[in-house]
Amino acid sequence: MTETITQSIQDYLKHIYELNENGGSASTNDIAARLNIAPASVTGMLQKLSNAKPPLVIYKKHQGVTLTKNGEKAALEVIRHHRLLESFLVNTLGYSWDEVHLEADKLEHVISEDFEARMAEALGHPTRDPHGELIPTADLTMPLDKSRPLASLRTDETATVKRVSDDDPALLRHLHEIGVIPEVKVTVKNYSEFDGNITLQVAGRKSNVVLGTVITNQVFIEK
Amino acid sequence: MTETITQSIQDYLKHIYELNENGGSASTNDIAARLNIAPASVTGMLQKLSNAKPPLVIYKKHQGVTLTKNGEKAALEVIRHHRLLESFLVNTLGYSWDEVHLEADKLEHVISEDFEARMAEALGHPTRDPHGELIPTADLTMPLDKSRPLASLRTDETATVKRVSDDDPALLRHLHEIGVIPEVKVTVKNYSEFDGNITLQVAGRKSNVVLGTVITNQVFIEK
């Protein structure tokens, strides 16, 4: 009997997926921090998920956790929902890109496959959401992301903004204000060895902006 | 400390509201049937809701249950969500009127007040959903419904279809096929004393249709 994938489980899988994207396996503590629950609760759930049939995660005590193929499919399903929803809300209901995240976090667990398909259709099967994050395909494959942090650019290099971290609405509003949004061309006019500050020229803007590493590590570009 | 209104509670309140609309107080059994749960479970929840502070229902053992003002507001909130969602899904994603119900049942508990407001705005503040059901106003008042069953019309009477019961998708598809949809003018060409059948002329249609009471009691008109 296949395990029922509850809302709570979807949230675990989604966050484990994202943690796996960066470093290898996701730690109990990191998961707990992201889900805002106690680490002890996470341990319990991980045990459950790894004993599910079929297992959704691979879990060895004290060594963090990785998704199985099944777990990954379930995670990508949720992520696809989330990112399509963000696009849809921006497009159809005039949400701004700093407002969509919370709403999508709730809706992603609830919409039907039909709803998902209709959104994709209505939006013309987009490949990125409003923050530039790649949308898993309908057959649940995650496209390869070739972007790297703006922080890695040096003086005189030019690139296109592809993606922006979406979890801080205030940062999103600020980036929008200075024109740093997906598909915009930017040129590094200066890189400071000391503090990592980058002086950036943004296409279509008169004056340059100086961005610290806190920001330049949250903005991703492709050359 | 105000009671948290969970999804489950919202469902109870919504169905109690609808049962209250017809006969006076809602019985344990009727609620159980609508929610597809055991009557014993309903009793437990009713006790909880009537002991909440503030109470959401008025409940006397063995005598069914009624909503308090607070309970009614909460119910109307959910119903407003549901009906706006139905309109929105039909309008924006091309759902047909027999497909929206299930989707709206899940979404109604999850959307924010902001989402609700944006939908209302985008739809031009509609007063009825695709089935013609009245949408509670933004300040949570239910407009007065003056419609009555098509079954109550007699030969040579003419009226406008206002509303159609939305819980049977097959019936909805059939009604759509024969053109019996909100705001359409109809005329009774014949009423049969024996079986209650009504022969109906639908504006814009060539041939008349004969409808039994099962149908004519689910279609509501105004003269």
Place this chain on the structure above:
DNA sequence: AAAGTATTTTAGTCTTGCCTAAATTTTTTG
């Protein structure tokens, strides 16, 4: 009005998903 039937409530369980406190393991550091 008594008997039988239908409805409702009580009592006791179960599962999910979270919690805290304490124990254990792993990692870091002097």
Place this chain on the structure above:
DNA sequence: CAAAAAATTTAGGCAAGACTAAAATACTTT
């Protein structure tokens, strides 16, 4: 490399919201 610190797991609990079986109440019918 041992001691301290950090991370993780175990153990025991709790609340929500469902269930079943049995008891109690209310309604119907003769």
